[in-house]
Amino acid sequence: MKTLDIIGWFAVLTTGALLIYGTAEMPNWGDPNSPPSTHVSPRYIEKADEETHTPNMVxxxxxxxxxxxxxxxxxxxxxxxxxxMMLLRRRQGK
Amino acid sequence: MIRRHEDIIIESLARFLTPFIQAFALYVLFLGHYSPGGGFQGGVLMGASFILLVIAYDIIEGKRRITEKFNIVLNATGVMVFSGTGLLCLILGGEFLDYSQLAAILPVGPEEARGLGILAVEIGVEITVAAIMVSIFLDLASAGEHEEALK
Amino acid sequence: MDFIIAKYNYWIYIILMMIGFYAMIVKNNLAKKVVGMNIFQTALILLFISTGVKTGGATVPIVIGDAHGHAIPGTLHAIDYINPLPHVLMLTAIVVMVATFGVALALLIMIFKRYKTIEEDEILEIRRKEAFT
Incomplete structure (x- = not known):
């Protein structure tokens, strides 16, 4: 039990440290020119209402x-x- | 295993609130084009109104309003409305889920037809989500035994 | 300092994600593992939503237009509206989260009916005894 705890903490801390190291490459908060906001999303914002007659882009x-x-x-x-339903429901008359 | 407590305040309040929640669910569904909302959110609200009744009364009262068979039919109906809209577009000569083909049978242009196709699809999503919420809740709350859990 | 302001939202989500991850791999109780999975998914949803933010006066992705709500042609610019794509993807992810939670709880109920416990080590103990007899 004690060893499992230590292995768990080790795995969690290593993964967290690696992920935080990886955020250095992520786009800055609120950057309008970040990769998620530049490729296909401007096309949706500019054409969605015109093409589908729906003001709510989402x-x-x-x-x-x-x-x-x-x-x-x-x-x-x-x-x-x-x-x-298939896991829990009992059959009739059983 | 929700037992009935016969509390008149809770029961009449739940009965009073249910139609308002359902009307709000329809509002959220149909205003999804112009404001935040849509099929998923409206469906969860619609399911919640029924779950409120089951919590305030008990499972027997809830299943008197929507029987299990009807609920299963509703589950499948939503998916069928969604894929049926896509199939209709396919039959009318376009690609699957290309709603602009619906302009051939509706008195509107291709842009408005796409808006109406979105509405049809959202109605399908709403039916499925509402029915599935109720079905999962009833199965989990009574461990699959429904009204037999009360005996 | 600019670096911290630009990145600290990711760090908060990673801490939240690691709380869920810890619950998933270390906790002995299967119900706690399921709750850990839910926390993990919530952290992922927050991470995706935060990539849609645009600073500088961007508003919600609903067209501000004429009296009928439709856009005046030529007035829509991508800089004025936040990115709608993460919202769409996460809207469906939330529904999948609820569905997986329901199925996981159903499996837990079946495990409890079979073994009369949801502690992982006790279940393994029972299974070991059954294998010998």
């Missing part, structure tokens, strides 16, 4: 540009609900 991207993704997501929660 809805437009969610259901139209990335509709296939959202369909997969709906299937995932459907599968989760069905697997909960």
């Amino acid at each position: 809805t437009a991207v969610l259901a139209d540009y990335r509709g296939y993704d959202t369909m997969g997501e709906t299937t995932v929660i459907f599968t989760a609900g069905v697997s909960c």
Whole structure:
């Protein structure tokens, strides 16, 4: 039990230190020219209302540009609900 | 295993609040084009209104309002509305989930048709999320035994 | 000092993530492991959301336009609105989080019905005894 604790702390601290070392390469907070905000996102902001007649860009991207993704997501929660039912629900008359 | 406590304040307050929560869920769904909101958020609200009834009363009262079979049908209906919209676009000659093809059967232009396609898809998401929330809650709260847990 | 201001949000999320990670790998109780997984996912969601922020007067990604809410052509600039893409991705990630939490709790209930405990070492002990008999 004691060794497991020490191994756990070692793994957590090593991973945390490596991740914090990695943040030096991450974009600065609130940088408008950071990689996440420069490639495809300006296209969505400038064209979403014109092309889909939907002022809320999040809805437009969610259901139209990335509709296939959202369909997969709906299937995932459907599968989760069905697997909960199959795991827990008892058969009739048992 | 939620037992009924017969507390008149809690029960009448839950019954009073439920239609307002459901109306707000529909508001969040249909205003998703113009304000923060959409199918996922509205669906969780719609499911929460039913979960409130189950908590305030008990599982028997909750299953009297939505039976288990009807709930399972609702689960599948949402996914079918979503993929059916995509299939309709495919039949009308476009690609899967390309809503601008819906302009052929709706009296609007291709841009408005894309907006209406988004609305149809969000309704499907709302139905599925609401039904799944209720189904997961009922299964987990009674460890899968539903009303038999009360006996 | 500028370096700290530019990066400290990532450090907070990493600390939160490591709390979840510690709970997942060290804790003996399976319910605590599931809660640790939830904390881990929350930290990831915060990390993604924080990459969408733009300083300098950017607002929420809903078009500010005419009386019907639609945009006046030529007035939309990417600098005026925060990045909508992380919001979309995390909206679906939150729903997946709820779904995985539900399935994990269902599995926990089945484990408790089978072994009458959710402590990991006690379950291993019971399984070892069963293997010998």
